Structures are given as structure tokens and as C-alpha cells.
Amino acid sequence: MGQPTHAPKGHDWWRSAVIYQVYVRSFADGDGDGTGDLAGVRARLPYLAELGVDALWFSPWYLSPMKDGGYDVADYRAIDPAFGTLAEAEKLIAEARELGIRTVVDIVPNHVSDQHPWFQAALAAGPGSPERELFHFRPGRGPGGELPPNDWPSQFAGSTEPVWTRLPDGDWYLHLFTPEQPDLNWAHPAVRQEHEDILRFWFERGVAGVRIDSAALLAKDPDLPDFVEGRDPNPFVDRDELHDIYRSWRAVADDHDGVFVGEVWLPDAERFARYLRPDELHTAFNFSFLSCPWDAGRLRTSIDTTLAEHAPVGAPATWVLCNHDVTRTVTRYGRTDTGFDFAIKAFGTPTDLALGTRRARAAALLSLALPGAVYVYQGEELGLPEADIPRDRIEDPMYLRSGGTDPGRDGCRVPLPWVADAPYAGFGSREEPWLPQPVDWTSYAVDRQSADAGSMLALYRAAVRLRPVFGEGPLMWLPAPEGVLAFARAHGVMCLVNLVDRPADLPSGTQLLLASGPLDAEGRLPKDTAVWLRA
Ligand code: NOJ
Numbered sequence: 001m002g003q004p005t006h007a008p009k010g011h012d013w014w015r016s017a018v019i020y021q022v023y024v025r026s027f028a029d030g031d032g033d034g035t036g037d038l039a040g041v042r043a044r045l046p047y048l049a050e051l052g053v054d055a056l057w058f059s060p061w062y063l064s065p066m067k068d069g070g071y072d073v074a075d076y077r078a079i080d081p082a083f084g085t086l087a088e089a090e091k092l093i094a095e096a097r098e099l100g101i102r103t104v105v106d107i108v109p110n111h112v113s114d115q116h117p118w119f120q121a122a123l124a125a126g127p128g129s130p131e132r133e134l135f136h137f138r139p140g141r142g143p144g145g146e147l148p149p150n151d152w153p154s155q156f157a158g159s160t161e162p163v164w165t166r167l168p169d170g171d172w173y174l175h176l177f178t179p180e181q182p183d184l185n186w187a188h189p190a191v192r193q194e195h196e197d198i199l200r201f202w203f204e205r206g207v208a209g210v211r212i213d214s215a216a217l218l219a220k221d222p223d224l225p226d227f228v229e230g231r232d233p234n235p236f237v238d239r240d241e242l243h244d245i246y247r248s249w250r251a252v253a254d255d256h257d258g259v260f261v262g263e264v265w266l267p268d269a270e271r272f273a274r275y276l277r278p279d280e281l282h283t284a285f286n287f288s289f290l291s292c293p294w295d296a297g298r299l300r301t302s303i304d305t306t307l308a309e310h311a312p313v314g315a316p317a318t319w320v321l322c323n324h325d326v327t328r329t330v331t332r333y334g335r336t337d338t339g340f341d342f343a344i345k346a347f348g349t350p351t352d353l354a355l356g357t358r359r360a361r362a363a364a365l366l367s368l369a370l371p372g373a374v375y376v377y378q379g380e381e382l383g384l385p386e387a388d389i390p391r392d393r394i395e396d397p398m399y400l401r402s403g404g405t406d407p408g409r410d411g412c413r414v415p416l417p418w419v420a421d422a423p424y425a426g427f428g429s430r431e432e433p434w435l436p437q438p439v440d441w442t443s444y445a446v447d448r449q450s451a452d453a454g455s456m457l458a459l460y461r462a463a464v465r466l467r468p469v470f471g472e473g474p475l476m477w478l479p480a481p482e483g484v485l486a487f488a489r490a491h492g493v494m495c496l497v498n499l500v501d502r503p504a505d506l507p508s509g510t511q512l513l514l515a516s517g518p519l520d521a522e523g524r525l526p527k528d529t530a531v532w533l534r535a
Pocket residue numbers: 068071108177213214263324325
């Protein structure tokens with residue numbers, strides 16, 4: 001008998017990985033110019049290895065005019081010079097891998113930068129040209145074509161700006177985000193071909209995974225009809241054509257042992273799970289968990305719904321508390337409304353950071369105890385709060401396009417504090433970094449937290465190191481008083497989280513492995529505290 005054609009595959013690392021999101025511009029500045037870069041990341045790889053993460057997801061590092069923090073890509077095969085070079089990226093990927101850390105890149109398929117050669121060629125070629133077919137160019141409506149071709153809403157919260165821009169030659173083009181991010185026409189075979197080539201390009205450079213930006217937005221109704229709330233199918237969100245696109249992508253990934261994580265914001269759990277069928281994406285971000293308020297019942301429902309929706313397709317869940325688009329966890333959890341919703345973000349929302357931090361510590365132990373992969377956004381392990389950015393320093397188009405009403409996302413993108421007693425908290429810049437750091441930033445610095453056994457960083461380090469004790473098995477809820485989440489995983493290892501005033505007794509005969517905060521004098525679990533226990 002010959003060898004089996006399908007040798008058994010090794011452990012699927014991505015099913016239970018801890019994946020750390022690096023927003024390069026704000027991670028560490030290696031050349032001192034005020035902007036984080038690949039040299040900064042390379043210098044800090046030992047920090048990431050010590051944290052114990054399995055993979056790094058890099059927000060876009062490609063050539064970009066940075067009109068949307070790099071989500072406006074001018075060349076998907078080149079590194080932006082502010083960040084470094086392709087050769088450096090290759091070194092970084094290899095060096096990380098030597099430390100046991102895989103790399104995930106961020107591909108932005110819905111749109112390109114208006115500086116991308118395809119869009120520049122489309123502009124030059126004029127109305128009716130084949131170059132324009134790669135995008136959505138249309139004549140306008142109304143007398144003289146002065147009105148946009150349809151009424152689709154902007155995908156930037158708070159923006160009332162149109163998603164169409166008119167050119168001097170009379171044509172309008174579609175951009176669900178900023179005018180500098182024209183949407184590609186995914187019905188065009190060249191668009192599909194190009195992106196499959198881009199995927200191969202990065203897999204061949206040793207990346208293990210790809211995060212797919214705006215993954216549910218690529219396909220558009222070819223008639224571009226007006227948007228009618230609730231009409232099915234939606235003309236630009238979650239269209240069935242997408243599944244065919246992702247099946248082709250999956251074939252490319254399978255050739256390279258690569259994996260996908262989709263940015264799929266969809267309220268409907270069943271529609272969401274369709275992206276995770278075995279021949280489509282491996283994983284997708286769990287935004288319902290990210291948006292969930294700090295409430296035991298709501299969290300339990302979110303966890304149950306998540307597990308139930310993933311089970312039939314055999315995909316692992318992901319657990320996400322924050323990223324570069326949303327309010328930082330400690331700030332959100334310290335507010336009256338502890339959920340996240342783009343629509344209700346406002347300047348000056350009061351928060352109690354001590355409370356938020358206590359809850360964020362408990363939430364870290366909760367999410368790291370759940371079955372599936374966990375995402376940690378840079379600075380989350382430091383307990384950084386959302387920063388107030390002076391209005392004249394905000395660069396985020398979400399703020400700019402809301403007419404200054406939406407605070408935007410720069411508050412969660414502030415350069416990291418590494419060394420308390422160094423200029424700019426050791427970010428590495430000689431002059432002020434691209435976004436200003438709050439005055440108390442030094443108190444969050446890595447060196448301070450490394451020396452403090454009670455710090456958020458110490459908790460994350462301990463939790464990531466211990467996490468394998470939970471094994472790969474399912475979750476079983478344990479009987480618990482109202483307001484307490486309690487579940488067991490493999491090997492009698494349990495997680496308990498108390499979200500209410502009444503202290504909770506720990507099950508008898510258990511050994512305390514890790515706690516997010518002190519137990520009370522009677523050894524009970526106080527409010528907003530989580531523990532890991534072994535039977
Ligand atoms: C989602 C990204 O996470 C966000 O930062 C970006 O603005 C939009 N997609 C558009 O690319």
C-alpha cells in the first residue's frame with residue numbers, strides 16, 4: 001500500500017491561537033521620525049514572545065497615502081516607506097517565526113487608494129473606458145446628472161457625506177468609505193485575479209494568515225439600486241456572490257496552508273456562519289462579543305450564540321474585546337453603557353477608569369478561557385484607556401467626515417508607552433509622535449508594568465502562559481448564582497466571573513490558578529472579578 005494521499009495534518013494552530021494586533025504606525029518607532037515602523041516591531045519581538053502570543057496581525061503596512069490609516073492601499077506588494085521596506089517585512093516575518101510567532105497580513109479588497117495605478121488609469125482613460133470597469137463609475141441622476149447615482153449610506157459611522165464623487169468629466173464613482181478609497185468592481189475577473197495573486201504574493205513570503213478587511217462589502221448589486229432598509233438582498237452587504245469569491249480564495253490559502261480571518265460585521269448569526277463553511281473562511285471576528293455590554297446574562301447569551309453558530313460549520317469561535325476601530329476596553333467598561341456601538345460614540349462620555357480596568361481584567365480572563373482564538377489589540381495588555389485627542393490633531397476620516405461630531409478612532413491608536421522615563425514614553429520618537437500621548441501615559445509604560453506583579457501586563461503574561469490548561473475541548477456551564485458566569489473546560493479547569501455585588505463562593509476543593517483581582521477576606525469572588533480554578 002502506498003502512502004495515504006492526505007497525511008494527517010498537524011494541530012491547526014489558528015483554532016486556539018492568541019493573535020496580537022499590531023497597528024504599526026503606533027507600536028514602536030525604530031527610526032525616531034514620529035511614526036511606528038517595522039524596525040520598531042523587530043526590536044520589540046522579544047516583548048511579543050514574552051507575552052506568549054502565537055501570531056501577529058499587522059494592520060495594513062502597504063504603500064498608502066494614509067487617508068484612512070493605511071486602509072487606502074496604493075500598492076499591495078510594497079511596504080510604505082514610512083514603515084520600511086519589503087526586505088524588512090520579510091526579515092520580520094522570518095524573525096517572528098523563529099520565535100514561534102506567525103504573521104497575519106491585512107488585505108483590503110473592497111477598495112483601493114485613489115493613488116493606486118488602476119484608479120489613476122481609470123481617471124485618465126475617461127468615461128466608458130475599460131479601465132473604469134474595474135470600479136463603479138456611473139453617470140449621475142437628475143438634470144445634467146448632478147445627483148449621485150444612488151442613495152447608499154456611508155460606511156463611516158456618523159458620516160452624512162455621499163458615497164459618490166463626481167469627476168470633472170461628469171462620471172461619478174462609488175466609495176463606501178472616503179473619496180480616496182474607490183470601491184473595486186468585484187464582478188470583473190481582473191479584480192478577482194489580481195487579489196488571488198496578492199494572496200499568493202504574501203503567502204509566498206511566509207505569512208500564515210490573512211485578515212480580510214470589510215469582507216462582507218465586496219459584492220454589489222450590478223444595478224446599484226437605491227438602499228431600502230431591510231430589503232433582501234441588500235445591494236452592497238453580505239451578497240451571495242461573496243461566497244464564490246471566498247471559495248476561490250480558500251483554494252489559494254489551502255495551497256499554502258494559509259488561513260483567513262474575515263472582518264464580517266453582520267447581526268444575523270446564521271448569515272455570519274455562512275462565511276465559515278469548510279470551503280470558505282477559517283475564522284471571522286466576533287463583533288457581537290466585542291459589542292456586548294458587561295452583563296452576565298448578555299455575555300452568556302453572546303457566548304452561547306457564538307458557539308452555537310460556529311458548531312455546525314466546524315469553525316472555531318474568535319473572542320475580541322477591541323481593535324483599532326473601537327473604544328478601548330477599559331474606557332468602555334467604565335461607562336454607564338458598557339456596550340459598543342459606532343452609532344452612539346460621543347465626545348466626553350464619562351468613564352470610571354478604575355472600574356473599567358477591573359472589568360477589563362476580568363474580561364481578559366473570561367475571553368482567554370473560552371474555546372477558540374483570542375485577539376489582543378496592542379495596548380490592551382497594558383490596559384490603555386481611550387485617549388482624548390485634541391481636535392486639531394485628529395486625523396481619522398471618521399471624525400473628519402462626520403463634520404466633527406463623531407470622535408473617530410484615533411483615541412485607540414495612540415503610540416504605545418514602553419519606557420516611563422524616556423521621551424514620549426519610550427515610543428522611540430525624537431520629536432512628538434504622529435498622535436499626542438496623554439500626560440499620564442508613562443504610568444502605563446511596559447517597563448513599569450513589567451516590574452509590577454499586579455499590573456495588567458503581568459496578568460496578560462500569566463494568562464496567556466497558563467491558557468493551554470483549558471485544552472481544546474468544549475465549554476460546560478456550571479450551576480452559578482445569578483450574575484455569575486461559571487464554566488468548565490477540559491481537565492477540570494474552570495473559569496468564574498462575578499458581575500454582581502454579592503460575593504460568590506468558589507467551588508470547594510478547587511485550586512486557584514489565576515485571579516484578575518483579590519478575593520475578599522472570606523476567600524469569595526468579589527464583583528467584577530474573574531478566577532481560573534482547577535478541580
Ligand atoms: C475596516 C477597518 O478596520 C477600518 O479601519 C477601515 O476604516 C475600514 N475597514 C475601511 O477599510
